[in-house]
Amino acid sequence: MACTRRTKTLVSTCVILSGMTNIVCLLYVGWVTNYIANIYIKVPMPLPDRKLEGDKRGDTIRIMERLDRLENVVNQHIQETPGRGEDGQADTSFSDSSLFAHWGQELSPENRRVALKMFQYYGYNAYLSDRLSLDRLIPDLRPDGCRNITYPLNLPQVSIVFIFVNEALSVILRSIHSAIKRTPSHLLKEIILVDDYSNSNELKEKLQDFVSETNSKHPGFIKMVRHSKQEGLIRSRVSGWRAATAPVVALFDAHVEFNVGWAEPILQRIKEDRTRIISPSFDNIKYDTFEIEEYPLSAQGFDWELWCRYLNPPKSWWHKGNKTAPIQSPALIGCFVVDRLYFEEIGLLDEGMEVYGGENVELGIRVWQCGGSVEVLPCARIAHIERAHKPYTEDLTSHVRRNALRVAEVWMDEFKSHVYMAWNIPMEAILISAGHRSHIGVTIQAVICVRVYI
CATH class of the missing domain: 3.90.550.10 (Spore Coat Polysaccharide Biosynthesis Protein SpsA; Chain A)
Structure with a gap:
């Protein structure tokens, strides 16, 4: 019975410590993300004279200012140009095995060349x-x-x-x-x-x-x-x-x-x-x-x-x-x-x-x-x-990321959007100092796990 009581006491202690640790982590991340936002990310100064008719609480102005700040982050740290080949042109090299794996074996070499060229341009078998x-x-x-x-x-x-x-x-x-x-x-x-x-x-x-x-x-x-x-x-x-x-x-x-x-x-x-x-x-x-x-x-x-x-x-x-x-x-x-x-x-x-x-x-x-x-x-x-690649550019990653950041800024509250940015932009892109980078990364991951499962 004594062993059983000691075991229960140990388990209860672990549960309490674990809960306290999670609370400390959440508080720490809140402090860190606000610190990052206020110190390391350049935020445009609010414009007190900007008013919008019918917007008594100033919600629209605040969102616009947050989007201005987002554009600064995106412009500084996300490359907007697609990947380039050695000749300086967009890299549209595709292996012909993708197109001809289940089709076109009977085509002549010339027709295969034409079909492959059209595939490279359109992203499907035009x-x-x-x-x-x-x-x-x-x-x-x-x-x-x-x-x-x-x-x-x-x-x-x-x-x-x-x-x-x-x-x-x-x-x-x-x-x-x-x-x-x-x-x-x-x-x-x-x-x-x-x-x-x-x-x-x-x-x-x-x-x-x-x-x-x-x-x-x-x-x-x-x-x-x-x-x-x-x-x-x-x-x-x-x-x-x-x-x-x-x-x-x-x-x-x-x-x-x-x-x-x-x-x-x-x-x-x-x-x-x-x-x-x-x-x-x-x-x-x-x-x-x-x-x-x-x-x-x-x-x-x-x-x-x-x-x-x-x-x-x-x-x-x-x-x-x-x-x-x-x-x-x-x-x-x-x-x-x-x-x-x-x-x-x-x-x-x-x-x-x-x-x-x-x-x-x-x-x-x-x-x-x-x-x-x-x-x-x-x-x-x-x-x-189902296209092999999209028509606008070979690399849509930067555009997709920018737009997703915009969604986060508009529809998430200040805390969530900072956590989202820290998680989805490379750590150096939000200017986190080397001494804090790895520790913050682990902490944010823990918070995301909590948010997913509750």
């Missing part, structure tokens, strides 16, 4: 895309229960917006054709093409010919928005929204193929509640063979880098036999459908973001904060090309 039908059939991957659902005829109309920069013409045309073919005509009001300053003559001439020919039969059905400079994906989506006139706006990349019955379940959910922002379930178009690969049903969340991630819910979460119910989702994967006026009411997207990345997480947080919700619908399926 050579094969040019040889596929624009109206090709794709497998119906909806759950069985979705095919027996009926929808009312008086659903709201939708404007479909396609965003692109230097996309393959055949891929854009296939996106348009599949949208027209697989969306009921009484629901599809218009298609809007947003060209974010492409330098391809094919997209300037041949695409315009297609638009003009279509509009000669259906006046005003396709609208073209061409930027005079490259604005990036986020501001391009806002440009598309501004051109839309239907009650509902669908914002998509221009390398998708719509499946049958994609629109009705989305429009029904938005009609029931205009504060819902809906994402279809995405399947994969393989970048090399253009085969359709079914993706498992998943929610869309984000990690501590504020980068969007697919989250596969446990099967036990599903109601037995009900695989058609919408999934509540913390974030968006980037392509989404929204009530046009509600989107304006919540502030659209953050147009202070640059190039690419971060807006999907920011919008998810914004919607939940503003009383709305984000849903993924199993009955609405769209296939999306």
Whole structure:
């Protein structure tokens, strides 16, 4: 019995000491992050004479000042240029084994060279895309229960917006054709093409010919928005929204193929509640063979880098036999459908973001904060090309990180944003002295573990 009592006493002592240690660590990190913010990071002095009408507490001004400080950190410590090869040009070297592993073995050496060059430019097999039908059939991957659902005829109309920069013409045309073919005509009001300053003559001439020919039969059905400079994906989506006139706006990349019955379940959910922002379930178009690969049903969340991630819910979460119910989702994967006026009411997207990345997480947080919700619908399926690389630049890391930092500054409180910055920017980038660097890194990791599991 004595041994048992001593053991219990020892365990209790360890638990108490462990709890006290965690509290000390939390207090220490709070002190350190504030110390870093006040001493090592140059913060612009507040401007007391800046006032914003209707902002009595000064919240907007404080956020603007924090963003000014963030820009200083980003400009000093994050490289904005992509990686370069030995010749000074962007390094776009790819092994041909990636493209030809499952396709193209029968091609002649010259055709393989052409296909590889197109792959390096577009990030997918544009050579094969040019040889596929624009109206090709794709497998119906909806759950069985979705095919027996009926929808009312008086659903709201939708404007479909396609965003692109230097996309393959055949891929854009296939996106348009599949949208027209697989969306009921009484629901599809218009298609809007947003060209974010492409330098391809094919997209300037041949695409315009297609638009003009279509509009000669259906006046005003396709609208073209061409930027005079490259604005990036986020501001391009806002440009598309501004051109839309239907009650509902669908914002998509221009390398998708719509499946049958994609629109009705989305429009029904938005009609029931205009504060819902809906994402279809995405399947994969393989970048090399253009085969359709079914993706498992998943929610869309984000990690501590504020980068969007697919989250596969446990099967036990599903109601037995009900695989058609919408999934509540913390974030968006980037392509989404929204009530046009509600989107304006919540502030659209953050147009202070640059190039690419971060807006999907920011919008998810914004919607939940503003009383709305984000849903993924199993009955609405769209296939999306998996690219080997993105079109804007070979290295998007700096832009994605900058935008994520902006999300942290706007939506996290002061303490959390400092912890986030210390965790996600290299330690030397926030000017932590060598004597404290390793110890602070360990401490912040402990705090993040606590925040994840509570």
